[in-house]
Amino acid sequence: MILCVTLNAALDVTYVVDQVRWHSGNRVVSTAEHAGGKGTNVARVLHTLGEYVVLTGLAGGGTGDRIRRHLAAAGITEELVPIVGESRRTLAVVDEAAGDATGFWEPGPAVRADEWAAFVRRFHRLLADATVVVLSGSAPPGVPDDGYASLISLAGDAGVPAVLDVSGAALRIGVTAGPAVVKPNREELAAATGHGDPWIAADSLVSAGAAAVVVSAGAEGLLASTPQRRWVARPPEPLSGNPTGAGDACVAALARGLLAGNGWPERLADAVALSAAAVLRPVAGEVDRDAYRRFRDLVHVEEV
């Protein structure tokens, strides 16, 4: 089982408006909602590809109940730990006339010390059946700074490799616990390490404890660094679309590659193809399966 963690589970809400009048009032033509948060998107991609996933994290209030209901409807097994705080919503206002969207992200709920302790116990129990853990996204207030590092250490003690997709202090502290893969994007990598050159920055995370660093560089594809070798993987064609979905699909592919024991060129080709297949879908957590199959043989991976 692949254990996906989304500490700050969200309800993704979409408002469709014919033509948004800013600084005025707008009738919403239609609304849609689904379970969100980066870890949730990773779980949905893996579920679509036929993997057995369990999603854990923290969720509370009426919004937490709705997140659980949407996960059940999507067929995803959840082991979200209840909290007193109300889970956040992330709103996308789609402007049909402009053909784009404006996002509004609510702050996450505060997590109490006893709630975090209950989550760690649940995570520890779930590790017994896990083959890989994937840790994604920001932590809500109240989670300790070394929270992700603790989870990676627990996984390591249980012999379960971890894939980490976080930013800032959570990334800097997380690598010290020895994750199998970390996947920052270029901006996150530069911010967390202070190095503008992605190879120098990636090597600094490897030195700090990460077994491998995979850097997502948008339309340029992926850069990967391990203690021994470096690769660049380029997409088959220029990509534009939904970058959130692409990053989460990349993480899903890296988790699968780790599980399968594939070599790095194969893992990276797969991750680029799956990202490309996700960019084509407007909703994060979905992938275009035909495009994925088509792209897989077209990715160019080069050792550098």
Add this chain to the structure above:
Amino acid sequence: MILCVTLNAALDVTYVVDQVRWHSGNRVVSTAEHAGGKGTNVARVLHTLGEYVVLTGLAGGGTGDRIRRHLAAAGITEELVPIVGESRRTLAVVDEAAGDATGFWEPGPAVRADEWAAFVRRFHRLLADATVVVLSGSAPPGVPDDGYASLISLAGDAGVPAVLDVSGAALRIGVTAGPAVVKPNREELAAATGHGDPWIAADSLVSAGAAAVVVSAGAEGLLASTPQRRWVARPPEPLSGNPTGAGDACVAALARGLLAGNGWPERLADAVALSAAAVLRPVAGEVDRDAYRRFRDLVHVEEV
């Protein structure tokens, strides 16, 4: 007891953003929410002024539960009838840098025939203790076109006068049931009657069955028409601010004046003063009580 009706109860949500970046992503600094819908605002104003109010209407789902919780916290007695559909949210995104807000109004839930029948039974039971009923705002889909007219007729049969603040077909059909007062604004009056001249338009509603028509004309104040006489009531100073709150406060004052049996000049002076006191508050349903007292003697009412 003043019985306020809000058929399309809403949860008013406010997102505060430092400086909104349209067509991009925004972190919400703080969120706030309270029970909304025009009838709810009227009930809150009356409650603030010490009147005993009961709020009824239709509310469903998790959003309906939150509306009930906010009403309880505000000390307002509610007799909202449950529906299967999810109550709507109305979102205001406040742009701190621009000093204004953008509104997004979700569509209302569909109401089933048996739910409407249950509401009519509840309304009928509540009429036994009511001295005035106030009917405000749009009806959700599924409420019959003559829904408001039926409620006014039931109130009339029970000897309870009705104040009606609706637009479109609900206003055109509603007046035929003989409400004591209807309160359209100028645009609603013109749209419902097809007459650009507000006096001709108001007289057409009187002819159709309304005992009195009070027209809110923004900064110009109020125009009132009864079968015998006409008045104009002008505010003490030019007003600008929150027009939703002003209209609902006006309706609250008209209901109180009807209950007290005041003459029209006094009722209109009170309605203009209370509207002015509401315009000064950013949240609909609140009034500046000091301003209300100060304005009351300064309104100019003239028979025309």
